Amino acid sequence: MDGGDDHELLEKHNVNVVGFGEQHIVLSHGFGLDQSVWKYVVPHLVDDFRVILYDNMGAGTTNPDCFDFQRHSTIEAYAFDLITILDTLNITSCIYVGHSFSCLVGAIASIHRPQLFTKFVFMGASPRYLNDVDYNGGFTSEELEQIFSAMRDNYKAWCTGFASLAVGGDFNSWAVQEFSRTMFNMRPDIALCVAQTIFKCDLRSMLGMVTVPCHILHSRKDLAIPFEVSEYLHRHLGGKSVVEIMDTEGHLPQLSSPDIAIPMLLRHIRQNIAS
Incomplete structure (x- = not known):
């Protein structure tokens, strides 16, 4: 890949690299979001890390013409996007922080290139919904079909309701408004494709191949993912792992409860799993 192609790839995913540390840390967002979900986290990292932010293809900040409906019908496609971004940046080792479906993006990427990752910190992860x-x-399955049907019928109305349920707050709260904004920015047909890819996936059989040490953080009450899923991950991942339940509500605690979620996230980024 020549320099022009490198620039085009990084531009396509809106890649931003900030900070001054020697160690690299990647922040990867979940469905309906973009890299702005980390806005409260980044200031705490830039003095100690080189922070890589990017947007998964299909996010409202990316060019919809670059979204490949066939290719991005699997989580693996997003994993290979991640690997390509890291290779383009000449990053050979990083801490990877994933939120929601991006947790499994990192996990799959590590199966193909385990040496790229020294540690995972997962927030709101699930191998199967x-x-x-x-x-x-x-x-x-009936509930998922209702979600897909509602997205097809009236995407804007669905976003409004889903944002409030997922965040776990009043619609007028800032976190709900922010999640609504980033979902509204997605083209409806792309949002439906991504949602179907995520909600229909079953990556449980791959967990044993993930050997990177993993810190699993989970909200005490998360409409999208029961807290026992975090224990399932802990039992089935192939490497060392630790679970901590956050005293938060909702699927986006880094936005809705930053005073609780961010200190815990930072602690796990800086700590290693005890032997």
Whole structure:
């Protein structure tokens, strides 16, 4: 890849690199969001880390013409996007902080290139959202189809309701308004494709191949993901892991409860898992 192609790739994902530390840390956002979800986190990191921020393809900040409906129908596509970004930046080792579906993006990337990652910090992670025998993912197949149908029928109205439920706050709260804003920015057909890719995925069989040490953070009450999913991850990941339940509500605690979530997130970024 020549210099022009490098620049085009980084521009396509709105890659930003800030900070002054020698160690790299990647912040990756979840569905319906963009890198702005980390706005309260970044100031605490820039003195000690080189912070890499980027937007997953399909986010409202990316060019919708660059979204490949066939390619991005699997989580693996986002994982290879991540690997390509890191390679383009000549990053050979990083701490990876993932939120929501981006947790599994990092996990899959590590199966292909484990040496790229020294540690994971996952917030609101799930390998499967659909209930199964002896597994509570949070949704029935009927509930997921209702979500997809509502997105098709009236995307803006769906965003308004989903934002409030996911954040766990009043619609007039700043966090709900912010999540609504970033979801509104997504093109509806792209949002539906991404949602179907995420909510229909089942990556449980891959967890044993993930050997990077993992810090798992989870809200005590999260409409999207039951807290027992974090224990499932802890039991099935192939490397060392630790779980901590945050005394927060909602799927975006870094926005809705930054006073609680951010200190805990920073502590796990800086600490290693005890042997």
